[in-house]
Amino acid sequence: MSDVRGRDERVLIVGAGIGGLVLALELHDAGIPCRVYEAVPEIRPLGVGVNILPHASRVLCQLGLEDPLTRASVTTRESVFFNRFGQLIYREPSGRYAGYDHPQFSIHRGDLQRVLLDAVRERLGADAVVLDHRCTGVTQDDRVAQVRFRSSSTGETLPAVAADVVVAGDGIHSAVRAQLHPNEGPPRYSGINMWRGTTVGQPILTGASMVRAGWLDRGKMVIYPIRDNVDGRGNQLINWVAEIETPRHVERDWGRPGRLEDFIGAFEDWHFDWLDVPAMLRGAEQVLEYPMVDQDPLDRWTFGRVTLLGDAAHPMVPRGSNGAGQAILDARALRHSLSTIDDPQAALQAYEKRRLPVTTQVVRTNRSTPPDVIIREVWERTGDQPFERIEDVISRAELEAISRRYKEIAGFAPEALRTGD
Numbered sequence: 001m002s003d004v005r006g007r008d009e010r011v012l013i014v015g016a017g018i019g020g021l022v023l024a025l026e027l028h029d030a031g032i033p034c035r036v037y038e039a040v041p042e043i044r045p046l047g048v049g050v051n052i053l054p055h056a057s058r059v060l061c062q063l064g065l066e067d068p069l070t071r072a073s074v075t076t077r078e079s080v081f082f083n084r085f086g087q088l089i090y091r092e093p094s095g096r097y098a099g100y101d102h103p104q105f106s107i108h109r110g111d112l113q114r115v116l117l118d119a120v121r122e123r124l125g126a127d128a129v130v131l132d133h134r135c136t137g138v139t140q141d142d143r144v145a146q147v148r149f150r151s152s153s154t155g156e157t158l159p160a161v162a163a164d165v166v167v168a169g170d171g172i173h174s175a176v177r178a179q180l181h182p183n184e185g186p187p188r189y190s191g192i193n194m195w196r197g198t199t200v201g202q203p204i205l206t207g208a209s210m211v212r213a214g215w216l217d218r219g220k221m222v223i224y225p226i227r228d229n230v231d232g233r234g235n236q237l238i239n240w241v242a243e244i245e246t247p248r249h250v251e252r253d254w255g256r257p258g259r260l261e262d263f264i265g266a267f268e269d270w271h272f273d274w275l276d277v278p279a280m281l282r283g284a285e286q287v288l289e290y291p292m293v294d295q296d297p298l299d300r301w302t303f304g305r306v307t308l309l310g311d312a313a314h315p316m317v318p319r320g321s322n323g324a325g326q327a328i329l330d331a332r333a334l335r336h337s338l339s340t341i342d343d344p345q346a347a348l349q350a351y352e353k354r355r356l357p358v359t360t361q362v363v364r365t366n367r368s369t370p371p372d373v374i375i376r377e378v379w380e381r382t383g384d385q386p387f388e389r390i391e392d393v394i395s396r397a398e399l400e401a402i403s404r405r406y407k408e409i410a411g412f413a414p415e416a417l418r419t420g421d
């Protein structure tokens with residue numbers, strides 16, 4: 001018996017993460033058959049918070065997901081920046097509150113994945129996502145590509161599956177990327193380690209504020225709510241990330257547990273009138289540790305009938321809330337290419353041509369000048385001391401210019417969203 005099931009799929013998507021599932025919904029919407037093959041035997045709500053900014057929420061809303069996402073998330077009202085003394089540096093509205101046509105969602109990654117998975121199963125069918133299929137490699141000739149799989153639960157080799165097109169959305173440890181780029185070096189550590197967690201607590205500021213506070217030399221925090229009223233008493237699930245410059249770091253693993261005592265010392269005196277940070281940290285339900293790493297941008301993602309998408313294509317440091325967003329934009333662009341260009345290889349080339357330069361710039365900008373450089377600017381100008389009046393340190397116009405520059409590069413400047421497809 002042949003170990004190949006025949007030319008089974010038009011488009012085979014490796015990985016039922018955020019990018020892979022959005023691609024399935026996009027292709028289905030365009031009438032292109034596809035199926036998703038996922039390594040894990042069961043999809044569980046792993047991870048903590050992610051933000052979906054208006055360039056990506058536009059795609060999800062156009063896919064008809066605004067209502068389930070609104071129910072599962074907190075619709076972000078504002079982005080606020082503080083120094084380590086809890087003094088306000090800058091605040092600006094977010095999503096629809098900033099005049100965009102679409103909202104910003106702050107959401108648990110597991111909730112986002114569940115909303116997408118439910119939609120895929122409902123629209124494409126219960127068998128549209130095949131679990132327990134870990135991709136171990138891809139081969140191809142000029143007619144077809146073949147994907148090899150192993151069962152994650154038993155370790156046995158599974159029948160290979162043939163497809164016209166293979167899209168690898170298999171995340172930071174992508175097996176397909178490793179095969180296509182065998183000489184790539186290890187991830188690049190940024191010098192910043194992160195501890196991430198969630199705490200049930202009272203709403204902070206507006207109850208829908210994304211807070212960034214302090215600078216990395218002593219410790220910076222990113223804090224935002226991701227679920228409303230989790231206990232019927234108005235408490236929220238608050239997502240937080242502590243970021244500290246240190247040579248100490250572990251290998252990247254989204255599920256690695258972290259220890260409070262390794263980082264809480266940096267925030268012990270952060271008792272602000274708007275939040276008691278050490279109390280929030282001590283109340284954590286879970287703590288995870290993750291190094292801030294990325295990889296140098298690749299010069300190509302597409303090899304014949306095979307291409308990369310999302311973190312498999314462009315892993316980036318999480319400094320601009322853009323990891324999930326750029327994966328979603330990849331999915332939209334790939335749908336566009338596959339539905340307008342008949343030849344699959346030419347379609348993948350067109351997709352790469354459109355998305356590789358843009359995401360390369362986002363990877364590099366997240367390294368050098370992410371949105372939180374607003375805090376660095378004030379940290380430098382004040383010598384890391386409290387200020388009397390922020391206007392004496394930096395003008396509102398300068399702060400707005402920093403914020404606008406990142407939006408332009410990452411593709412969510414309001415003008416771009418009004419004109420883009």
Ligand SMILES: Cc1cc2nc3c(=O)[nH]c(=O)nc-3n(C[C@H](O)[C@H](O)[C@H](O)COP(=O)(O)OP(=O)(O)OC[C@H]3O[C@@H](n4cnc5c(N)ncnc54)[C@H](O)[C@@H]3O)c2cc1C
Binds near residue numbers: 040172327
């Ligand atoms: C378990 C987990 C937890 C995460 N937690 C967070 C978080 O808390 N905050 C955050 O900002 N980002 C988190 N991320 C990453 C975030 O989802 C991505 O940065 C972003 O959404 C881009 O999505 P993606 O689809 O490219 O990759 P991912 O969302 O990472 O999805 C990749 C998918 O591919 C599957 N996969 C991997 N290898 C194979 C293989 N060989 N064969 C088949 N399938 C494979 C994975 O199981 C996963 O479902 C997490 C990712 C994972 C997998």
